[in-house]
Amino acid sequence: MLEKRVNGFVGRLAFETLESRLLLSAGIDLAPGGPAVVQADSAIVILQAAVEQANEAPVIEHVAPASWPVGQDLSLEVRAIDTTNRLSAIHLYYRVQGAQTWLSQDVWFFGGGPTDTTEVFVLPGSEVVSPAIEYYIEAVDDQGLSGFWPGSGAENPYVLAIVSETIEAQVDIGIQTLNLASKGKWITVLIEFPADSGVSVEDVSLESLSLNGVPAVTNTKYGFVKHPRLVDRDGDGLVELMVKFDRKAVLATLTLGEDVELELAGLAGGVSFQGTDTVQVITPKHKAAGGQNQAPKKSQQIRYTTKMLRKLHQAAMHQA
Numbered sequence: 001m002l003e004k005r006v007n008g009f010v011g012r013l014a015f016e017t018l019e020s021r022l023l024l025s026a027g028i029d030l031a032p033g034g035p036a037v038v039q040a041d042s043a044i045v046i047l048q049a050a051v052e053q054a055n056e057a058p059v060i061e062h063v064a065p066a067s068w069p070v071g072q073d074l075s076l077e078v079r080a081i082d083t084t085n086r087l088s089a090i091h092l093y094y095r096v097q098g099a100q101t102w103l104s105q106d107v108w109f110f111g112g113g114p115t116d117t118t119e120v121f122v123l124p125g126s127e128v129v130s131p132a133i134e135y136y137i138e139a140v141d142d143q144g145l146s147g148f149w150p151g152s153g154a155e156n157p158y159v160l161a162i163v164s165e166t167i168e169a170q171v172d173i174g175i176q177t178l179n180l181a182s183k184g185k186w187i188t189v190l191i192e193f194p195a196d197s198g199v200s201v202e203d204v205s206l207e208s209l210s211l212n213g214v215p216a217v218t219n220t221k222y223g224f225v226k227h228p229r230l231v232d233r234d235g236d237g238l239v240e241l242m243v244k245f246d247r248k249a250v251l252a253t254l255t256l257g258e259d260v261e262l263e264l265a266g267l268a269g270g271v272s273f274q275g276t277d278t279v280q281v282i283t284p285k286h287k288a289a290g291g292q293n294q295a296p297k298k299s300q301q302i303r304y305t306t307k308m309l310r311k312l313h314q315a316a317m318h319q320a
Contacts, residue, residue, distance in 0.1 A: 057147035058082040058139035066269040067161040067198035070130050074123040074160075079116075080139035080147075087113040088142045092121040094135035097159060103127075113142065130162045161198030163271055169193055171264045171275035172233075172240070178260075180251055180283050186244040187211070189264060190233065193273070201230065201241035203269035211245045211264050212253040254281045 061079040068074050080090050087109055093102045105121045123133070134157040137149040150158055172190040189211060193199055206225065209216035220226045222244075229242040254260055260281045265274045 054084065055141070055143055055145055056082075056084045057145045058087060058141050060137050060139050060147055060149035062137060062149050064158050065160060066200065066203055067163050067271050068128060068133070069271055070162050070164060071125045071128060073125045074128050074133070076121045076123070076135075077118060078121065078137055078149075079118045081116045082139070082141050083115070085141040085143050085145075086115055087117060087139060088144075089113075089138075089140045090117075090119055091138040091140070092135060093138065093154065093157075094123065094127075094133055096127075096129055097132040097134050102154070128162055130164075132162055133160045134158065135160065163198045167193060167197050167199060167268070167271060167273040169264070169273045169275035171262075171277045173262060173277045173279055175279065177280045177282060178251065178254065180254070180256070180281060182247065182251070184247045186217070187247045187250050188242060188244050189277075190231070190240040190242055191264065191266075191275070192234075192238050192240040193268070195238060197273075199268040199271050199273070201239055201268070204241055204243075205267045206243065208267040209243060209264065210266065211250055212262050214245050214249045214253065216266075217244045217246065256281050256283065 059081045061081070062076070064076075076092065078090060078092070080087055089109065090107045092105045094104075095102050105123075107119050109117075127133075136153050136157040138153065139147045150156060170192040172192075174188045174190060178187075191201055191204065193201060206216050206218045206228075218225055224242065224244060230239045231242060232239055234240075250262070254262075258280045259278045261276050261278050263274060263276050265272070267273070
């Protein structure tokens, strides 16, 4: 330990052992291998072949997925930074939620590790099982000091929801009837996920969305794309995302009918989802169900020629 006396105060400071050669600091003369006395105003610092150096724990940067499909390889990118020393190891600890034992994947650095590095840990799909994976990350410097993500480490690990490969979303086309002759520009769709799905509508990738194979509108010149609307129209406490599709393109995929199905598909946080809704599809000649009669059919008229009438008359006389 290094003893320090300043204005009568005596304390203990941690120090590092110097090698045979000591650097000269401005105004401080350090003799190799022995003690040195430095006078600075009223302070006398006794250096016993050591220098004081503060050490800080490594910092970990990691963006965690909100959920992950069951059975698919899970890639976790981790960046570790050490501003005072060098890294000696990075550890990923994980387990299926409810398990007692932690598994680990490790990256070791020998002979002077990096001060800033990005590593990718991959959990095989066989270990990615429901209901969730708990994990935390530890970075260790060459002095044995650790930093954690999340900050509390094993006491409060991150819980990653593991979901079925395709989530069933609630889809609301918004209107009950589509007219094939309509001149409207958009078809509006509301998307909602079940509360236990592990994903949020805020994670939906607009570029991944399709309705009957027609891609969603993604041009940011439209306000509804640049600032997506989140609503709760049905008042169930679950937020719905409003998206739009080119009306003409969607209508081209439909046929006349009362219960025509439209299928929405996409990705949310890397997880596939799909959902369906049905509408009535009409033309101007067909009224919607519950409305007035459909376009009247023409009355059938039978025209009889003289020859036909003569045959009918002969047949009637024969029967008599």
